[in-house]
Amino acid sequence: MPLVDKLLGRPLASSEAKSERIGPAAGVPTFGLDALSSAAYGPEAALTILLPLGALGLGYIMPITAAIVVLLAIVYFSYRQTIAAYPGGGGSYTVAHENLGDYAGLLAAAALATDYVLNVAVGISAGVGALISAAPALQPHTLGLCLGILALLTVVNLRGVREAGLVFMAPTYLFVASLVSIIGWGVWLTLASGGRLHPAVAPPAMKPVAEAASIWIVLRAFASGCTAMTGVEAVSNGVQAFREPVVDNARRTLTIIIAILIVLLLGIAWLVQVYHIGATQPGSAQYQSILSQLIGAVAGRGAVYWIAISSILMVLCLSANTSFADFPRLCRAVAENSFLPHSFANRGRRLVYTEGIWVLAVLSGVIITAFGGVTDRLIPLFAVGAFLAFTMSQAGMVAHWRKQRERRHIGSMFINGLGALATAATVVVVILAKFVEGAWMVVLLVPALMAVMFAVRRHYDRDAVQTQGPQCISTKGLKPPLVVVPVENWTKVSEKALRFALTLSRDVIALHIECGEQTKSLRQEWPACVEQPAEKAGLGAPKLVVLKSPFRFVIQPIVDHVLKLEHEHADRTIAVVLPELIERRWYEYFLHNQRGKLLAALLLLQGDRRIVIVNVPWYLT
């Protein structure tokens, strides 16, 4: 196990859980990377939609950003309340499930799960895509780079929440520091220039007007810009990852994340306007991202530019980490209500929910591979899941406050109600604006996931009803089993099996398939070799039953005979003793027949509750 230890760290005892918890400093990279990195693509997405309006489009970016910031503020206050109300972790699923019931809960869970998986795939390939536009020589390795980063994220997260937070701290704060200072510098320059602003590197001229402004295009730009808000819900879901005082630390982390995000969004919108920076056509040779133009305009193309650009690339790649922190917690919460396999709730060697991490890695790996590492087309699908989850969570909080029936909660209820309405409206806008581009997939996928989760729950419910503990153990009608030992020929292996059979019961039957010489000698040896010694020792004499098999089948005649015995002896358990040769080397598998395994499987599948399999091992040295 030392290799595993090296890769994943030593196992952590359950009692060490407390010391694994994190504060706001590590909480921002752990739960905030998704939200913060979206500053890099949210404004860009909105401006791209405004492209046909030419320079006129820039006039809309400030109002659209303001609307998004207002929405963000509403969502922020709602989630602050959620964190206080659910200090055990109040993701959309938990809140919606507890207050609005199974359907609402699973709707939130399915939407969020879709969002998280997409986020990993899109985040990693966006980062790698940006890297490749900087170093085109890496182009042929796109898929390999994506999967490599995915593997890295998987391993780091398997090492535990704390470690992931620490590892990703440096790039996160580099990103925040460089972007915030560039924005500050830019704002200072514009204010100081007194209207005669000279960009260090002039952004490309904007395209001429191709379309008149319409409400529809503004709504679509808003819907696209809303991708800037994905990832905001992560903190409230992961409250339990914070150290005491849990609620304060979680709230502080959320505040930091939202504050930075608002500064970035407003700053970018302002600078884009004053520097006349517009989106360039994605995929064209002239393509240059908004942030690249903006940083160039403010700071020129020196060292600062490259530091800022590389921190953006890194944060894009690592934004997938938020999914890794949250998806396993979501699955755990759902699994604890039996809507997903219970194994999602097992904490692995490093106290994280290992199975969720693996499932996330595999699903997003499959998506990345299917799209060859270029997942641009998936970006529109994003916001639907996130906003659906926001809405369910806010609506759940409204129901939560209503249940309390206290005057002093009316304010809280109002905030959450406003949040629910605003995010619900956004869901509608996003679905309408993005339906053809791919939002229809989410509209199909979410109900399908919900159906699966309900099916899992039904299975567990049926299971629970059937296995529910009897008051006490019943000792009525306990009889020693009828023991059956298939015997091919007389060896030490069959002797060991028969000896064990004799310790279980006085009724032992040796089954043998007729097979020429072997049968003859077995019949001859049986009385003196087995029957008489057993009788002399005061044990029941094992009976030799020879079965004919005209078609040379070996397994089916034994199965049939055992089933017949089970039928004839309605009050007894039939124990089938199978000598099993233990292969310690893989190639030995081919040298011995595997009939025992097949026989056991068939007996268990075809048997009717009273057949029990006993494996008596035999070792070759």
Place this chain on the structure above:
Amino acid sequence: MPLVDKLLGRPLASSEAKSERIGPAAGVPTFGLDALSSAAYGPEAALTILLPLGALGLGYIMPITAAIVVLLAIVYFSYRQTIAAYPGGGGSYTVAHENLGDYAGLLAAAALATDYVLNVAVGISAGVGALISAAPALQPHTLGLCLGILALLTVVNLRGVREAGLVFMAPTYLFVASLVSIIGWGVWLTLASGGRLHPAVAPPAMKPVAEAASIWIVLRAFASGCTAMTGVEAVSNGVQAFREPVVDNARRTLTIIIAILIVLLLGIAWLVQVYHIGATQPGSAQYQSILSQLIGAVAGRGAVYWIAISSILMVLCLSANTSFADFPRLCRAVAENSFLPHSFANRGRRLVYTEGIWVLAVLSGVIITAFGGVTDRLIPLFAVGAFLAFTMSQAGMVAHWRKQRERRHIGSMFINGLGALATAATVVVVILAKFVEGAWMVVLLVPALMAVMFAVRRHYDRDAVQTQGPQCISTKGLKPPLVVVPVENWTKVSEKALRFALTLSRDVIALHIECGEQTKSLRQEWPACVEQPAEKAGLGAPKLVVLKSPFRFVIQPIVDHVLKLEHEHADRTIAVVLPELIERRWYEYFLHNQRGKLLAALLLLQGDRRIVIVNVPWYLT
């Protein structure tokens, strides 16, 4: 099972073996296709080597063919004797093994096995290659066609020896009839023409002389021509497939095959000479096979030409069938001496040695796929294996006659001795002439195969020594087992397991891994629910043992505790009772933990002979 029945035919009872046997009419297609089809490439191979000699080369083809025919006659008489001496099936392996010992036997077996596998790959791709040179549109489907034919051959052979013989009868006799009549016609024409021979379609003019004749080139032509003799040994190996009188039928079949082959070889050599037909450069645009030129010269390009050519294509494809008839028998013979897994000796539902058929299909399928369906380069490897096997077989027969020490066998001994010398000399020539072209692979592969076979035998020998039957069953020290039941919580499943445990022994221990609430309630319920009822019923009270697991591992603490129990109770068997949920649907596998299976595997692997696993099934309905 009806699908299997449709594909492979109903199962045949062992008692039907006699009626599955074949006579010479079906024996020729079953065991002769390899030998007969080689008339299509043996002369061609020799003439290709003679290409640099130009028209002068034709002068050597008659002597070379005569030498091959003499060799063939010697081999024929030797195998006639082998058939009589080994009516139970006297392949090279059997004869060499019985008379010369393990090394010689396995040398023959390894050589022959190599030859058979190559024969399937080369035969099928040669046939498909010829088909494609007739219909170039099929070129992109080369690999698919090869694998399709392989699948067809596999299925037909799984249906039984008799069926394969019947299915392939028509193409075989069409091939023989058309070639023999064309040769007869050609010979009549040359005799009747009185020296002024006019070919119906003139063969292409021969290349000018590029090289002087040398012994080396003639030897190489002879070595290449010897591929015409591969497949001759098949009949002697498959004697048991013939109906009574076994020896006579097998000999008659061999006689028919060899006679036709000699007629074909001599006829082709004669006609090639009189019609001035030379080989054309393989792979060049002007390439045309010798037989195509010859048939064209004799019969023109009418219907007869196309019938003859298509029968040649078919027979080339189906020549692989000889391998399918013989390889499984060879493996069976080797397996019966424990040099290969014993399962090769099991007769399947249609009385054929199923495992050998599958192994042959898979190995040749892998080779075909690796070479993309074009296996020309493998042709040189062929003859080495075949002639090595001939030599071992003849040498074995010499030893066989020597042992008899009777005067009247001196003649037989002489024939076999001559055969051994002649084929041994051929082996040397073939290896030298073809070493660089690929014979070195066979020289490496054969000893490797032998090493594997010896290793298998050593394993079985060790196995046999260790498991050899004790005189009689020992009833000393038989005690009821110490029973261990891992219990997660108190359900009907654990109750069933515990009830069964109580029927086995008075010493039952329930093992539980500490786990919060569950542990608490289990501890509370135990005395009233389990201990007291069991004691009241006069059974031993099951003891509840709670194991701590700080790292949340579930399996290892149980394994460790059971191993400790095994160590402490040196005189007792430890029976671990594992409740097993039987999943009747594949997806249920993901809904329940598979710890039971892992636990059983670890206990059996780490245990020391006294741990026994009891699977108590639980069914969900």
